[in-house]
Amino acid sequence: MSTTLTEKPRKKESFGATQRKDLWWFEPLVYAVGFGLFIIYATWAAFQGKHYEYGPYLSPFYSPLITVSWWKFSPAFLILWIPAGFRMTCYYYRKAYYRSYFMDPPACGVSEGCSNKKYSGETAFPFIFQNLHRYFLLGATVLLFFLWSDVIKAFNFDGRFGVGVGSLVLLANTFLLSMYSLTCHSFRHLIGGYKDGFKCGYQYNFYKKISCGNERHMFWAWVSLFMVGFADLYVRLCSMGIWADIRLI
Amino acid sequence: MGGYKVNMSTLDRFEIHEHDVLVIGAGGAGLRAAIEASANGVSVGLVCKSLLGKAHTVMAEGGIAAAVGNVDKQDNWQTHFKDTMKGGKFLNNYRMAQLHAQEAPERVLELERWGALFDRTSEGTILQRPFGGHSYKRLCHVGDRTGLEMIRTLQDKGVHMGINVYMECTITRLLKEDGKISGAFGYWRETGRFVIFKAKAIILATGGVGKAYKVTSNSWEYTADGQLLAYDAGAELIDTEFIQFHPTGMIWPPGVIGILVTEAVRGEGGILRNKDGYRFMEKYDPERMELSTRDVVARSIYIENKEGRGSPHGGAFLDISHKGAEYIKKKLPSMYHQFKELADVDITTGPMEVGPTCHYSMGGVKVDADSTATSIPGLYAAGEVAGGMHGANRLGGNSLSDLLVFGRRAGLYAAEYAKKNKATLNINEDEIANAEKSIVVFFEQDGGENPYTVHRDLQELMQNKVGIFRVEDDLKFAINELKSLKERAAKVKIEGSRMYNPGWHMAYDLQSMVIYSEAIAKCALQRKESRGAHSRLDYPNTDPEHGKWNSLVKKANDGSLIVEKSPLPEMPGELKQLLEDKKVAAKI
């Protein structure tokens, strides 16, 4: 190219300007509504501060249950910031909420309508803290140990083995949460992504498996989110006497 | 680099650049030449018609033929040399074939040292795959995108060496002073403005002529402009009658006709069948089957169709589905996507429909084997634009190695020449005025045709009369017809401005294509035998007498195109002995 074309200032486009003919707004809208409903429910459930236990079941929002005298609020808040932070800094959720809530961008090839706005991405406060995702992963992993122990307890009805629908709900919930953590981008990095070559075949195979699961991180993110809400709801409804748990064995 | 003060007098209305070595064409050969010249300490300019990294080399899929012997340990340069000569029906320049076979392994390893990542063997060395006409597994490859890997590696190497790249610039004339190269004249495609390059040495690396044919795997850039630059400057062309038709191009749907289906499909075990499900290569080459040379396979498909056993759209079925979906997606990913997206065919479950497509020009500018120098001092040529290396038919995979081996040699010798040559470069103003006039004239002539119409007629003519099978009447008809096409091409009328005007670009490219087409047809008429890619229905046999000469094309003093016969250079004893191996002789 012989000449350097001088860049003219861009024409400002209005928000949502695009030549796309498909329903580009549909996906961000679904996500926005999905998150919104979950956040509203979770906030309510956390504030309630009761009805989180029923028989051998403990709501995942309140696990591990920390009851200390100086804490005047719902015990959920002592631990909920960990999974909340984990999901807030998750590479998948970041994509989804940057699009759905920050409209940055609303969809590919759709104008943000604010080309003069100062954009700093994840280089400055507050989003620079996204870089601490791995520490939330660490926290979430610790919580998983408690959740698995809750699952074991959920099969123990007064010292005897038993299975209720709630046991299965908690099992499914903890399994899905584990899958969500295992397929995390940071986890993938920590177990092998940092390397340029693998001398150890086991490490490579593990990395390969995790990479494979990572491709479906979005799937695990959504189903585990739905399930954790449902698990809390289940325990809560049983505890409130609205719903009766069914013993299977 | 390269920024000399230029004395601008009456030429000051032109943009002028000066370099020791100017490389025209930025495919594999051009980039390799530019890197080598630059490494030898001269200032290098690299001109290309497209953007950097888009050259036709990216279309090369199968691999680079080089006897590194990673998979078949017994492979060596001697066998590669033999295979190349045998594939070229012994019309090759023996010295080029020898240098090529000897130096290819080093060139491939060099690419790896520059960052290329070839597929690996279990020992961690470069993996090689079998290909048509090669005795051993010889093609170093990266899935089915070897050309892309090569060009990206060279491009990334080149941009850090201080090479000045002039993108989207077409050279229309070479400038000479006292019979020696002094520069080149061209225009920016983007603005239509003219530009002069002063250079002590010029390397042509402009590729082939496939766009003269209707069904072709080549891009718009393949218009023989390098050949014609050399020819117009007084250099000779050889073996222009040998145009390779790749046996497997896509033939359906109409929009994709001609797009290449890599030979790697056959290399990886693909089987050709006719409409009755018969594996017809059993009949034509029972020993090598699908991995026979391209000329043989292309002709076989053609004959099957002529005798009514072709596939529905006039080709054959190529089936690789027996290798399993995972293997195919790993080794032939772009073929998988190409068929899935462009033809709605899943090649992991069913066959592809394929037919011959114009692919490569074995002939080209006559060069010295060692230095790639043409007969004009200071002018070099490497890659497809040069002739001689591949004889009457090129083996798959030998093209990429050809680009590397002779690209490097061109860069090396051109740099040496430029260093020795201290003369100041003067540009003849009349010559510039002429060059300028010859390309703006298209805007001025009234009543001329649309260049695309003339191009379409040229393609039809070459496809039908100077295609895979040729006969005397057709060739004579074509030569006659080309005369009128030449006149029509000279008179085309261009609308619009000089700013990025593809119609205008086509008008210029058309001139080269028509003349080179004439060279193809005239040489084809002269060669009264069938050999390699040149098949005469009226002379179906190979005649040993015709194996003693190359076709030679020259521009006569009156401007007309003349063809002659030029005796093959005498091969030294030790190479002769290599070829006298009984097994080789039996297969000729």
Next chain:
Amino acid sequence: MNKEESQSQISSGDKKVRIATFKVYRGDREKGNEVEYKVPVEEGMVVLDAIHYIQKNISPDLAVRWNCKAAKCGSCSAEVNGKPRLMCKTRLDDFDINEEIKVYPMKSFPIIKDLACDVSWNYEVNKKITPFTPKENTTWKMNQRDIDRVQEFRKCIECFACQNVCHVIREHDLKPKFAGPRFFVRVAGLEMHPLDDVDRLEALKDDMGIGFCNITKCCTEVCPEDIHITDNAIIPLKERVVDRYYDPVRMFFRKIFKKK
């Protein structure tokens, strides 16, 4: 046949030929407008075929870049109905033929003419990346499993569709500070090369602005080579940058052991 269909068909001899309506941007940086063209549809036709039809039959000076026409060179990027795509692999079957199809040049780069735009900025960015530098005394043996990752990145055909769609360039125009997805892919290919010996993390953070990427994945959505740009190139690079510059524990240990 309903009324709509009859509009998009004309009789040519006995054969009914379907007609597609294209609205193509014609013009330069200063001025331009949408021009309507009627193009007969053939089976398996792609948008680039239609553009070629227009060039050959209606408007020979319609500027467009193309080379291989087989999705291997990445020259013919444009925006078809607002989506960045390679015209050579965008089939007309993907569209409702009764509706007009808009073809525009890439929005993030200055227009030269019609569908051709000035992508030279990308070449400038590329020059600044430290090239492959092999380790000393290597045997050049590499495991296939170690290069699988890098080979994915080397599939890139430089169509610049990702650069075009990335909102950091397209909307916020942070070109000098931000290198764009294409070049994160290139750097990923170098950084993860088993035999490369250079460290580009500082450049990634400071010169190439990887932090501006908010992983909204549009680059991955438009990549014609199906490279998982975000998941496999950008995020792993971000994680490596975190290792070096944001992970307090690692930074602490590096300080103590004086390791870089």
